[in-house]
Amino acid sequence: MLNNMDKYTRKIISTINYLAQTQDVDIMMERILTEARKITNADAGSIYKKESNMLQLKYAQNETKQKELPPNKKLIYETFTFPIDESSIAGYVAETKKILNIDDVYCIPLDLPYKFEKRVDETSNYRTRSMLTLPLLNPSEEVLGVLQLINAKDHSGKVIPFKEEFVPMVSFFAECASIALERANLVRKIVLRMIKMAELRDPKETGKHVNRVGEYSSILYEAWAQKKQKSFKEIEKYKDIIRVAAMLHDVGKVAVSDTILKKQDKLTDEEYEQIKAHTYLGACLFEDPASEVEKIAQIISLEHHERWDGKGYPGDIGDADKLVECPNRISPKRGKKGEEISIWGRIVSLADVYDALTSKRCYKDPWPEEKVIEEIKTQKGKQFDPELVDIFLENIELIEMSKKRYL
Ligand SMILES: [Fe+2]
Ligand SMILES: [Fe+2]
Numbered sequence: 001m002l003n004n005m006d007k008y009t010r011k012i013i014s015t016i017n018y019l020a021q022t023q024d025v026d027i028m029m030e031r032i033l034t035e036a037r038k039i040t041n042a043d044a045g046s047i048y049k050k051e052s053n054m055l056q057l058k059y060a061q062n063e064t065k066q067k068e069l070p071p072n073k074k075l076i077y078e079t080f081t082f083p084i085d086e087s088s089i090a091g092y093v094a095e096t097k098k099i100l101n102i103d104d105v106y107c108i109p110l111d112l113p114y115k116f117e118k119r120v121d122e123t124s125n126y127r128t129r130s131m132l133t134l135p136l137l138n139p140s141e142e143v144l145g146v147l148q149l150i151n152a153k154d155h156s157g158k159v160i161p162f163k164e165e166f167v168p169m170v171s172f173f174a175e176c177a178s179i180a181l182e183r184a185n186l187v188r189k190i191v192l193r194m195i196k197m198a199e200l201r202d203p204k205e206t207g208k209h210v211n212r213v214g215e216y217s218s219i220l221y222e223a224w225a226q227k228k229q230k231s232f233k234e235i236e237k238y239k240d241i242i243r244v245a246a247m248l249h250d251v252g253k254v255a256v257s258d259t260i261l262k263k264q265d266k267l268t269d270e271e272y273e274q275i276k277a278h279t280y281l282g283a284c285l286f287e288d289p290a291s292e293v294e295k296i297a298q299i300i301s302l303e304h305h306e307r308w309d310g311k312g313y314p315g316d317i318g319d320a321d322k323l324v325e326c327p328n329r330i331s332p333k334r335g336k337k338g339e340e341i342s343i344w345g346r347i348v349s350l351a352d353v354y355d356a357l358t359s360k361r362c363y364k365d366p367w368p369e370e371k372v373i374e375e376i377k378t379q380k381g382k383q384f385d386p387e388l389v390d391i392f393l394e395n396i397e398l399i400e401m402s403k404k405r406y407l
Helices: 004-020 025-040 063-067 089-096 118-124 164-201 207-227 232-248 251-255 269-276 278-285 292-303 320-325 343-358 369-378 386-394 396-406
Strands: 042-051 054-062 081-083 100-102 131-137 143-153
Touching (some): 042 063, 042 089, 054 143, 081 089, 089 143, 143 164, 164 251, 207 396, 269 278, 343 386, 386 396
Antiparallel strands (some): 042 054, 054 081, 100 131
């Protein structure tokens, strides 16, 4: 029979395998937190990402608070950043690279440099007691972030301190997770560099814009897939894939002349046709897709300007891979319509327009949120899939919260 250690080691190894298949760095962080909570039976937790000399809260989870919500509703919380220094628990861990295992955060001796911010408990009406905080370090010992586990529970659900004997195991998990995290960071960096190339052509396509479009697309996909009763495994797989692939929606702009993209005056019909070409030129970049991320990125590139009513572009243009030889071709008269457009294209079209309207651009101020919502409702069944508009409206709080991570 397996002893406890073997059981946990096996569990950690299978979890690491699962993390290794994750593409997106944000999804990866959320999964690291979920899995670390499972290993330690922690009621709550947070994961922070290091951004220069600050820590940014990326995800927070709280089982007790989650149970108070209707099924499929995600917990809404405020994201925030704070400096890496010894005054906070997570800051201390990032600064010193030491693990802190605290039995009760309300009883931290006053002579220690860090203290617990009780305000967080007061606003959320929750009592934080035990806390295990670990640094996430890459193989060169650089801090990638901090993992914080809150309120370990025993079999009866009573809050207890985190057992010392678990600490080496959780820190082994954090070590392996950090390697997977480093790889996901690299994927994100490569994607952002590709976008930087497009941004040199079209300054509207910034890293922040595409990150938000990726985030909204992933939220919309998850809610849509739950409604369609897709399996947990499928949802987990594709919410990660669309998070990365949606970021690449406008990457085809690298192949469009910047004199057209940056032109302030009204475009001629021919110039507009060239702009429209960024859809299938983007699809050409993913010729012979090597992975499912690339396959879906190709579809998204091609379809993100299609409209539910068929008045979008480029329409059914046949084999996108062959179009690179004739970049000036005129789009067909009719766009794809309704479910002819894949769910990936329908989702990203809505996410992209929502972000464009709510953001400041060189030619316009951001629209007020209410006006944007009104516009999206007006476009239900015209520009956008009506079912997706309903899903969007049901999840608007979550979408607005995720926006704050990329301002
Ligand atoms: Fe576009
Ligand atoms: Fe965009």
